[in-house]
Amino acid sequence: MSGKHNDKDSPPEHEGDFKQLDKDSRGALKMLLRPVSGPIFLGRVLGALSALVSIAPFILLTELGRLLLSGSSSTEQASNEATTHEVRELVTWLIIAFSIQLFLYFVALVITHLADEKLKSIIRNRIVAAVSRAPLSWFNDRSSGEVRKTIQDDSKTLHTLVAHAPVDTTVAMISPTVLAIYAFIIDWHLGLLSIAMLPVFIGLQATMMASMGPKTAEMNERLQEVSARAVEFVEGIEVVKNFGIVGKAHSAYANAAKNFSKFYWQWCGPLITGSALSMAAVSVPVLMFINVGGGALMVAAGWVNVPEVLVCSLISLMIPQALVVMGNMAWSYQQAGAAALHIVEVTFTPQLSTADPDTASETGKILSPVSSDEVEFIDVSYSYTTENGPVSALENINITLRPGTITALVGPSGSGKSTLATMVARFQDPDSGQVLIGGCDVRALRTDELYRQVSFVLQDAQLVRASIRDNIALARPDASDDEVETAARAAVIWEDIELLEQGLDTVIGEDTELSGGQRQRISIARAILTDAPILILDEATAATDPDCQTEIQTALSHLVQSKTVLVIAHSAAAIRGVDNVLVLGGGRIDAAGTPAELDASNNHYWYQLRKADINA
Template identity: 30%
Template structure:
């Protein structure tokens, strides 16, 4: 089914976030190229510059208003403090008289404090002005909260849209990757990239917190410098040390995050493999070995996860210690400055609020780094997938055949899955319209490869394959495959009704046509016995047997009405009696069609017009059954060994020397 999903052109809009040099050898697990955080987010968010500008504008306005709040709270504090001090002096006296009295009494501390605030002797606390400042602060905080809420909503929407589009691009990419990519990787590892990694990217793209944090740090720093350069110097003197240590820890965390995502993919692949093959596991009593393998993968994921979390987690206690130290230093030095008149009490209060705003994002840097690095590591794995070379594009002006007669010719075709392992070497073959061609031979001889090349699941290294005289390399893949029906040994049915599965290759077929195809494939009898009949939903509950599932795939081929038919061990899962019925149905299905039959049961191909015997990628013998039996060559020996005829003598090796490393 991987090949079926690759139908269609390559002109769909895809997110071109591929990183240069991200190449992965088939079947190998290599670390993705080390893109920087800026490069990763630039590739993801670059196309949405307008949204980013909106996020930045809302963030700047919201942070500016929230940063202005402590100023008015400090003014309110100074007003209350000034009112309390004013009660120490008689009403009606002037400020000058009040200062002279303090100077005469030698109370320099109080004199310095009074000089920093607006004290009106005997007035008391002016609650109207206090209320005025508090209302302004409240309005500023309320508007800032609304703006930051809008910013968070905008960036969350943007992030989810980017991730949604990224899923679409990955799906589109998977549809255009060659079959070689899927053959060289566990399915679970690929699925992990589409699910786990993109999910981690979604979390990493929730940038409202780090963007707002950076703006808050900058705004708070400016206001603190305005209030007291000395206190600001005390605060920031320890920040470079914290940032240096955090940077080193972040780099180590990044490596651990990449390792964790890789281990997650491997564990996902193992679980998917064991779940789909649990019957085989039970049959061979391999539960203990599989459990041990799971524990190994799980422990490896545990180690990488613990390493990533511990390294990033070290940043938080470190920043908390620095924050607490700064708070104590500011409080002590702030009190000394108040008593010396260097700053007002409200100024110290505002400064402490700003220091809290400044230190809060610093304290959250561990969480921010952990989320960001996880997103970056996952982005690299997804970029690695998006950067995989696609199958060659269909021609801009493809060859189109209005009708297909079924004349197939292989001309000196050579192909290798691996550079050092030939599978087909200079294969030449001519199949006339309407002929049934059977392909037999040992495993690894190149039988299935021949069909894969015909369907353009793979491209030949050299030579040509023609259909009715037209080179299939010049045809549109979707149109080519639409003319070819295939019944595989490996049955594939999706979770849907039996009728839907039969109509998969011809979704516009009427129900009567579905039933007609089912009868021709001997499906109708057992389907009628089911409670829901053709509306029975197929899933993992095994309501039908493996042989019955294979019969449904035969009915699917009947209904598709292809011009060329490929049967790859299509009766391998049925009993002998059912096989006899299928052979009759196949004879009807093959009528007027060019058919390729790949078979190990030689009894199923005796009526073939042409039998090709393949060994090590070459056709070593060809002819009909009677002719090949008379020549007493490889086919005759295979037939004798399979059916125990006297020619075998019980000593002949039926399959010769198979190219075990090649695919067949």
């Protein structure tokens, strides 16, 4: 999967400009709604018909009032009987008109709700497909709070826009227009009274909505920042308490929340006053005072009759409520636009590419099934994309890892160690060059085949909310309990598991919480059970106490036997007994050789590393 898309479907880009962000949000929303545009259009049509039919009850009420008024002044029995018959007929048609209006509205909402369910399914499938093909480094670059908000919250935000807005906004636009026209048909004086307060209401609402798009986009960006910082703080609370840095550790979340609160009040404070004034202008007492009071004067002047005044007064109440619905739907539209932008950005994540097996590689090798455990990096270069442009992380790396050997990667922070090592497991692919396993480009391997060849143990052990058995057997779900136990014993974690009431059935995160060292050893047990011939280790003991480090080193000694091992190290003590050492600096190989050969070299970083080890 190359991850390439047509320009028509390419994701919108923004650079922090909230007006541009609002524009991008609208484009993303249009793109996202494309698969359900047909049902949405049909929902609008039925909503429009429902709005047109809504005038019928008011016409019938007017006629009914006139009939009753004329009937009350008649004294003849035959005339009264005729009036009663006409009243029954008008009431019947009134019920029919209401029923037709409600039926059309109901069917329209059913259609748009079905469209909403269809869109949810499409979005979920797109997100799953995109995330499943995203490089693992994509998850490292984003907090779980950001990913969770996009997958859960943003998908739900679209519900109102798809299931309700097409019908409700259509009704809200057509119904007041039709009713206002009918009020003018009854009498133009009454028509003017029915819309007398609309200019005030619309003017105040327009003033408040003037910068709604950019402000909503900014609000969503700030909310996402608050969500991300909150998740980071909660996930790290154990470490925070252990090291007594609560005030410092939660400052990122506190600052994000404070900034959001300040922004929200500065934005919404003036809107509260404007909203109160606009709603007061179209409140029931004000509208009734104007329409009933003004209508009474017109009745006294003989211009109109009482039923006409009452009907136009009801119309004056309906028109502002429809406009309020439009305002609410406009807010939902802004919210949905921001959500759509996040969803589209996730669905257009960089995808792991697949090499073409019919094309010879740059080195002249033809892709073929994995034939050995040898790992080769051939002219590998890689750059990170930042706001200021690409930043080179690796440049023309050429190394070979022989089967059954342990190779250590050392170098200062930011030298590219983790980037280089994790390319074997396709955390990211090189911009140029190749990573080969047994002569086969890793991009030509199916995911399941790749992870039968490569396993890894990183500083931050990644466990899922499932039983300990399922966590250890994640790569081999068919493994027996005996095999799981054997791996757990080799990882020096079995005794801890036996102490738990439910043993292997203990659910991590629900039945128990594990220490960092226990989580790391379960991760090692998983790698032992997987028994992949190639292993990547990223300073697996770095975040644990000395006692736990000894147990983890014992577990690792079982794990690395007869494997092709690449170790990311930050101290000379962590790589004692390795076969080869690679010193990285600025994305390049500064020195390479056995530890003894590097001792005899003049490499500055290796000298400082060995000096620190000797002093320790």
